[in-house]
Amino acid sequence: MVREQKRTVRICTAILLALVALTLLPIALLVVSSFMDEKEILNNGYSLFPEKWSIDAYLYMIKQGATIFRAYGISIFVTLTGTVLSTAITTMLAYPMSRKSFRWRNALSFFVFFTMLFNGGVVASYILWTRYLHVKDTILALILPNYLVVAFHVILVRNFYTNNIPDSLIEAAQLDGANDFQVFFRIVLPLAVPVIATISLFTALTYWNDWINGLYYINDASLFGIQNFLMRIMNNIQALKSTAANSSMMINVELPSFSVRMALAVIGMLPVLVLFPFVQKHLIRGVVVGAVKG
Amino acid sequence: MKQKEKRLGSSSWRMWLIAAPGIVYLFINNYLPMFGVFLAFKDYKYTRGIFGSAWCGFDNFEFLFRTSDAWIMTRNTLLYNLSFIVVGTAASIFLAILLTELGERLRAKFFQASLLLPNLLSWVVIGVISFAFFNADSGFLDNRVLPALGLQPISFYSETKYWPLILLLVYLWKNTGYTCIIYMASIAGISKDIYESAQLDGASKLQQIFRITLPMLKPTVIITTLMSVGRVFFSDFGLFYQVPQNAGKLFPVTQTIDTYVYRALMDSNNISMAAAAALFQSVMGFLLVVSANALVRKIDKDNALF
Numbered sequence: 119m120v121r122e123q124k125r126t127v128r129i130c131t132a133i134l135l136a137l138v139a140l141t142l143l144p145i146a147l148l149v150v151s152s153f154m155d156e157k158e159i160l161n162n163g164y165s166l167f168p169e170k171w172s173i174d175a176y177l178y179m180i181k182q183g184a185t186i187f188r189a190y191g192i193s194i195f196v197t198l199t200g201t202v203l204s205t206a207i208t209t210m211l212a213y214p215m216s217r218k219s220f221r222w223r224n225a226l227s228f229f230v231f232f233t234m235l236f237n238g239g240v241v242a243s244y245i246l247w248t249r250y251l252h253v254k255d256t257i258l259a260l261i262l263p264n265y266l267v268v269a270f271h272v273i274l275v276r277n278f279y280t281n282n283i284p285d286s287l288i289e290a291a292q293l294d295g296a297n298d299f300q301v302f303f304r305i306v307l308p309l310a311v312p313v314i315a316t317i318s319l320f321t322a323l324t325y326w327n328d329w330i331n332g333l334y335y336i337n338d339a340s341l342f343g344i345q346n347f348l349m350r351i352m353n354n355i356q357a358l359k360s361t362a363a364n365s366s367m368m369i370n371v372e373l374p375s376f377s378v379r380m381a382l383a384v385i386g387m388l389p390v391l392v393l394f395p396f397v398q399k400h401l402i403r404g405v406v407v408g409a410v411k412g
Numbered sequence: 413m414k415q416k417e418k419r420l421g422s423s424s425w426r427m428w429l430i431a432a433p434g435i436v437y438l439f440i441n442n443y444l445p446m447f448g449v450f451l452a453f454k455d456y457k458y459t460r461g462i463f464g465s466a467w468c469g470f471d472n473f474e475f476l477f478r479t480s481d482a483w484i485m486t487r488n489t490l491l492y493n494l495s496f497i498v499v500g501t502a503a504s505i506f507l508a509i510l511l512t513e514l515g516e517r518l519r520a521k522f523f524q525a526s527l528l529l530p531n532l533l534s535w536v537v538i539g540v541i542s543f544a545f546f547n548a549d550s551g552f553l554d555n556r557v558l559p560a561l562g563l564q565p566i567s568f569y570s571e572t573k574y575w576p577l578i579l580l581l582v583y584l585w586k587n588t589g590y591t592c593i594i595y596m597a598s599i600a601g602i603s604k605d606i607y608e609s610a611q612l613d614g615a616s617k618l619q620q621i622f623r624i625t626l627p628m629l630k631p632t633v634i635i636t637t638l639m640s641v642g643r644v645f646f647s648d649f650g651l652f653y654q655v656p657q658n659a660g661k662l663f664p665v666t667q668t669i670d671t672y673v674y675r676a677l678m679d680s681n682n683i684s685m686a687a688a689a690a691l692f693q694s695v696m697g698f699l700l701v702v703s704a705n706a707l708v709r710k711i712d713k714d715n716a717l718f
Contacts, residue, residue, distance in 0.1 A: 126617050130513040137507070138526045141585060144541045145529065147552055151544055163555025164544045211434025214427040221424065226431060231718060233442040236698045239690030240673050241683060242448025243441070245462065251440075267437045298426035327534035330649065334678065345536045352540065352657070376550050383540035390532045398525050401532075405593045 152176075152380035159376040175381035188340065189347035190385070193326060196260045196343055200325040204266050205318045209310060212272050213302050216279035217288075227276070234269045244334055259335035260343060265324050271317045274407065278313035279306060316404035319397055326389065344386045351379060452691040456683040472688035481672060485689070489668040492576075492652075493644040496583050497637055503588045505629060508595035509621060527589030535650025538586065542655045546578070569659040575666055582655050583648075591636075598632040599625060631712055638708050642701035645669060645693050669693045 143166075151164040155172040158165075179186050214220045215227050243263065253259040283306055291301050307314075332346035339350060448462070455468040476482050507527065514520035530538075545552050546568035554565035568574055602625065610620050647668035656666040669689055676686035709716040 122617060126513055127517075130510045131519065134510050134514070134519075134523045138523050141527055141530060141589070144545065144585070145533075147544055148537075148541050159550050163550045164552045165556055166552075207433045207437060210430045214431045217427065220427050226435075229435070230438065233438055235701050236446065237442060237694055238445025238448045239687065239694050240670075241677055241687040241690050242445035242451055244677060245448065245451070245683075246440075246444055249461070263441065266441065267434050269438075272434070298430065302430055323532060327532075327536075329534060329536045333674075345534050348536050348540065352536075352543065379540055380544060383537045387533050387537045394529065394532060395525070398528060401528070402524070402593055405590065406597045 148380055149384055152377060152384045154377050154380075156375050156377050164376075164380075172377070175375075175377035178378055179381055179385070186344075186347070186382070186385075189342050189344045192257070192260070192341065193343035193345070196257070197322055197325040200261045200265065201318050201322045203261070204268075204271075204321045205314060207267055208271050208317060209275055209307065209314060210302070211267065212275035212279060213306060215272070215276045216283075218285065227273075230269050230272050240334075247335065254335050255338045255341060257341060260328070260331050260341070261325075263331050263335065265321065265328065265331075268321075271320065274317060274404075275310065275313050278310060278407075283309050313407075315400055316407065319400050320404060323390070344382075348379075348382050348386050351382060448687075449691050449694070451683070451687040454684065454687075456687065458683075468684075472684045473692070476685055476688045476692075481667070482689070484664060485667045485669050485672045488665065489647050489670075490644055492579060492583075492647065492668065493640070495576075495580055496587075497640045497644075499580060500584060500587060500591060501633060501637060503584055504592040505595050505626070505633070507588055507592040508599055509625060511592065512596055512599045524589070527592070529589070530586045531590040533586070535648075535654040538582070538650070539654030539657060542582070543657055547657075569657060570661045572662055572665045575656065575662055579651060579655060579666070583651060586651075594636065595629060595632060598629055602628045634711055635708055638704040642704035643697065644700065645696040647671075649674065 147164060147166055150166055150168065151159070152175055153171050153173065154165065154168045155170040156174060158168055158170055211230065215223050215230070217223060220226075247259070247263050248254045251262075253262060287305060288301055291305055296304070327345065328343075329345035329349060332341075332343060333349070336342060336346060339347075342350060451462060452472055453467060453469060454462070454465045455471070456462070456465045460466075511520055511524055514523070543551070546554075548554050548565065548567040548569065551568070554567065558565055566574065568578070606624055607620055610624060615623065647670045649670040652666050652668045652671045653674070656662045659666075669692070673686045673690045673693070676682045676689065705716055705718060
C-alpha cells in the first residue's frame with residue numbers, strides 16, 4: 119500500500135512537471151524574446167534559446183522613457199485609486215446587507231444581486247458614460263466604468279460579516295451607545311481585514327490588467343495606461359507595415375520593433391510577477407471562500 | 413425589549429448613508445443602462461440622441477438576423493462555450509486530482525502556483541505572447557518549431573481551421589489553474605475514512621478515483637456546469653479579441669457576440685445593430701441564468717444563486 123502510494127506520487131509528479139513546463143513555456147518565450155537581438159528575430163524568429171542575447175529593447179525603452187513611464191504611472195495611479203475607492207464602497211455597501219436589524223436588508227441584497235443577472239449591455243453603458251457623464255478622454259474613464267462595485271465582491275464581504283462578526287459584539291457596542299457609524303468603522307472594519315485583503319487583491323488585478331475601459335473610452339494616447347499603450351504599439355506596427363508594403367514609405371528604424379514589443383509586455387506583467395509569490399495564497403483562499411457560498 | 417429594538421432600528425438613516433455610495437454607483441453603472449434596452453428598438457442617430465431618434469420596432473433585429481453575422485457570432489459563442497465547459501471541467505478535475513495526490517508536499521504548492529500564473533496575466537500580454545507564437549514573419553511556430561519538425565510554415569493568422577483548437581488551448585492555459593481550485597476544495601471535503609476503508613478492501617488508486625472521488629464530485633460538477641450554461645451567451649472579450657490579434661481573415665471562427673458588439677459600436681459606428689445584438693445577448697443570458705438556477709434549486713437548494 120505504501121509502495122502504491124509512492125508510485126502514485128511519482129506518476130502525479132511526472133505529469134504535473136510536464137504540465138507546468140507547458141504552462142510556463144509561453145511566458146518563458148516572451149521573456150527570452152525580449153532579450154533577443156533584433157536581427158536574429160527578423161531572420162529566424164522568436165526563440166527560447168537565442169544565439170545572441172541583447173538588452174537593446176530595454177535600452178530603447180529607457181531612451182523613449184517619457185511616454186512609457188507616463189503610461190506606467192497612469193496604470194499605477196488608476197490601480198491604487200480604483201482599488202481604494204472600490205474596497206471602501208464595497209465594504210460599506212455590504213454592511214447594512216449583513217445586519218439583521220436593518221429592515222431593508224433583503225431588498226438591498228436583491229438590488230445588488232440583480233446586477234449579476236441582467237445588464238443593459240455595452241452600448242447603453244457606452245452612451246451613458248460618454249454622452250451623459252462625459253468621461254471620455256479623462257482619467258475617470260479608466261476608474262469609474264464597470265469595476266468599482268462588483269456584486270460578487272459585495273456578497274463575499276457580506277457573507278464574511280455575517281459568518282465572522284458575532285451579533286452580540288455589535289449589540290454590546292450599541293448598548294454602550296455606539297451608533298452605526300462607530301460600530302462599522304471601529305468594530306466591523308478592523309475585524310474584516312482578511313476579506314478586505316482578498317477583494318482588494320482581486321480589484322487591483324482587475325485594474326492593472328484592464329484594457330477594455332481604455333479601448334472604449336480613451337482616444338487620447340497621453341492617457342493610456344500600460345496595457346493600452348502596449349496595444350497601440352502592437353496595432354501601430356501592423357498598420358505601419360501594411361502601409362509600408364504599398365507605398366515607398368520606409369519603416370523607421372527608431373520604431374518599436376519585434377523585441378521591444380516583448381520587452382513592453384514583460385514590463386506590463388512585471389508587478390504581477392513580482393507580487394505573485396506573496397499574494398497567491400490569498401488569491402486561492404479567495405476563490406475557495408467565494409465558491410463555498412455562505 | 414420592543415423599545416430596545418425600536419431604538420436600535422431607528423438609526424437606519426445611518427445605515428442608508430453607509431450604503432449610499434454603493435447604491436448610487438450601481439444605479440448609475442448598472443441600472444441606468446438597463447433602461448437603454450429600448451435603444452435596440454430605435455433608429456439611432458447620433459445628432460438626435462437617444463430620445464430624439466425615431467422608433468423602428470423590431471427592424472434592427474430583423475436586419476441583424478438577416479445578416480450572416482448573427483448566425484456566425486451566435487454559433488461561435490455557443491460552440492466555444494460548450495467546448496470550454498466540457499473540456500475545461502474535465503481538465504480542472506484531472507488537475508485537481510493530481511494536485512491533491514501530492515498532498516502537503518512543497519512541490520504541490522510550486523506546481524499549483526505555476527499553473528495559476530497565466531490567470532493573472534492581462535489579455536493584452538497574452539495577445540503579445542500569441543503574436544510571438546503565431547505570426548508568420550517572426551513567430552516561434554512558423555520559424556522554429558515547424559521547420560525543426562520538417563513541416564511547412566502555416567501562417568496561422570490567415571488560416572481559420574486551426575483557431576478553434578488554439579482558442580480552446582489558450583482558454584485552458586489561462587483558466588484551468590484557477591477553476592481547479594474549486595474542485596480541490598471539494599475533494600478536500602471528502603471524508604478520508606471512505607478512502608481508508610476502500611484501501612482495506614483492496615481498491616487500487618484508479619478504482620478509488622473512479623468509484624469514490626468522481627462520484628463525490630458530481631454535485632460540484634453539476635452546479636458549476638449549470639452556472640456556466642447560464643453564461644453561454646457571453647464570451648470572454650479578451651480571448652476572442654486579443655489572441656487572434658484582430659485578424660480579419662479569422663472572423664468566421666473568432667467572431668463572438670461580444671466582439672461583434674464592440675466592432676459594430678466602435679469600428680463601424682452602427683449603434684442600432686450593436687444595441688440589438690447586445691440586447692439579444694442580455695435577454696438570452698437572463699433567461700438561461702434564471703432557468704439554470706431553477707434547475708440548481710431543484711437539485712440542491714443550498715447551492716442555488718437565489
